[in-house]
Amino acid sequence: MSKHLIEPNDLSNEEILKLIEVGKEIQVNPKKYNQLCSGKILASLFFEPSTRTKFSFDAAMIRLGGHIIGFADANTSSAKKGESLADTIRVMNFYSDIIVMRHPKEGAPKLASEYSNVPIINAGDGGHNHPTQTLTDLLTISKYKKTLENHTIALVGDLKYGRTVHSLIKTLAKFNSKKFILVSPDELKLPSFIIDYLKVNYPEIEIAEARYLEDVIEEVDIIYMTRIQKERFFNEGDYIKLKNSFLLNKEKMKKAKKDAIVMHPLPRVNEISYEIDDDPRCVYFDQSNQGVFIRMALITKMLEVGDYASC
Amino acid sequence: MRLVNSIENGIVIDHITAGKGMIVFNELKLKDVCNTIVLLMGIPSKHLNKKDILKIEGDFKLDPKVLGLIDTNIIVNYIEDNKVIKKEHVSVPDKVSDIIKCDNPRCISHTDDYAKPIFTLMKQNGELEYQCSYCEEITKIKFK
Known part of the structure; x- marks a missing residue:
């Protein structure tokens, strides 16, 4: 792989499968990993709020025996004083061995990587990419569906600004997905450049669109829900009109396959009814849990320790 | 018809599709240079029926990509x-x-001066479409 993880294609299929393998091994044998990053420092630069991603990276580094510095709010950094991202990164290179960053501007991690001697991990850039959520998703799929290949996946909700969807769809395409079904309101459709990318590079994958999840749920192996954000709409009326049409509830789940799984990068707002949380097919909370293990695997890979130590 | 002398040293931008001469003038920011500039519009042309021509006298660094x-x-x-x-075509x-x-x-690229995006041509049927190296979004080329 390249030295940095900026977008999903920075990892080959073999590298992804190895990360999944290590992520599973960490769960079985955590003691083997708990001092691998002793003496190493992870800089956690969150220019935008986060709960799961930030704390799962923090937990991952702590469980590897390493240390964390950084900020969870850009207002407490020199970015507030107008410092350029490049300067922040140059300085943080002196203080850390690896940098995890989230930024509201799309392409910011790529810019950071151009000025960094230590590995940069993109923890989400605007509506663009979120490759470590994708790794989390893949570990979850591998756990529950045994293979990453040949699935029919419904992607539901905000497909336009949903960075988790953008990263996931590009990566699953590399693993011979059977079909993608895109379920979103007209205002939040998947960007055309991603559809073009899929058609050019993976013409064998079927891509379909549906207005309602219930119309297609019977054929779906993986239901990937995302949050529809109120601020994406010009007026509140449109938002209210649409928000419930993408609600996944008990009634809709009756039509889903017995071995289907429901995923969500979280946080959810009102797209998944609480009444289905106990359905064994709903794996979104364990999905968050898997995020720690895959991030542990990724950190060891990028710092070249443990299973990734050079001989 | 008004006669315009040929230039001794410089650049002649010829065979501009009629009506686009002013766009070329603006995009090359020629109002800001000291060179002598002549813009001829609606000149009869065998190939184009009508064309515009722009003559720039003296040293001028031209980026043909524009x-x-x-x-x-x-040409x-x-x-x-x-x-x-x-x-040069x-x-x-x-x-x-x-x-x-x-x-x-x-x-x-809009908020950080260090970000110098490179745009890659994606489509050229009708409108030109370029992809940004940072955000990967498509930018369509429009000139007024």
């Missing part, structure tokens, strides 16, 4: 001592930087 984005009919003639020393550039700005308002 012209390729505007009009691929253009640039480089003149030295009253002779054409080089003719412009083409749509595969990659550009500096000339265009990313259409995506959320792109880092």
Whole structure:
């Protein structure tokens, strides 16, 4: 792989499968990993709020025996004083061995990587990419569906600004997905450049669109829900009109396959009814849990320790 | 008909599709230079029926990529001592930087001076479409 993880294609299929393998091994044998990053420092630069991603990276580094510095709010950094991202990164290179960053501007991690001697991990850039959520998703799929290949996946909700969807769809395409079904309101459709990318590079994958999840749920192996954000709409009326049409509830789940799984990068707002949380097919909370293990695997890979130590 | 003298040293941008001469003038920012400039519009042409011509007297650093984005009919003639020393047919550039700005308002290139995006040509049927190296969004080329 390249030295940095900026977008999903920075990892080959073999590298992804190895990360999944290590992520599973960490769960079985955590003691083997708990001092691998002793003496190493992870800089956690969150220019935008986060709960799961930030704390799962923090937990991952702590469980590897390493240390964390950084900020969870850009207002407490020199970015507030107008410092350029490049300067922040140059300085943080002196203080850390690896940098995890989230930024509201799309392409910011790529810019950071151009000025960094230590590995940069993109923890989400605007509506663009979120490759470590994708790794989390893949570990979850591998756990529950045994293979990453040949699935029919419904992607539901905000497909336009949903960075988790953008990263996931590009990566699953590399693993011979059977079909993608895109379920979103007209205002939040998947960007055309991603559809073009899929058609050019993976013409064998079927891509379909549906207005309602219930119309297609019977054929779906993986239901990937995302949050529809109120601020994406010009007026509140449109938002209210649409928000419930993408609600996944008990009634809709009756039509889903017995071995289907429901995923969500979280946080959810009102797209998944609480009444289905106990359905064994709903794996979104364990999905968050898997995020720690895959991030542990990724950190060891990028710092070249443990299973990734050079001989 | 008004006669315009040929130039001794400089550049003649010929075969501009009629009506696009002013766009070329603006995009090359010729109102800001000290050179003598002549813009001829609606000149009869065998190939184009009508064409525009732009003459720039003296030293001028021309980026042919800008012209390729505007009009691929253009031929640039480089003149030295009253002779054409080089003719250049412009083409749509595969990659550009500096000339265009990313259409995506959320792109880092709008807020950080260090970000110098490179745009890669994705489509050239009708409108030209370029992809930003930072945010990957598509920018369509439009000239007013």
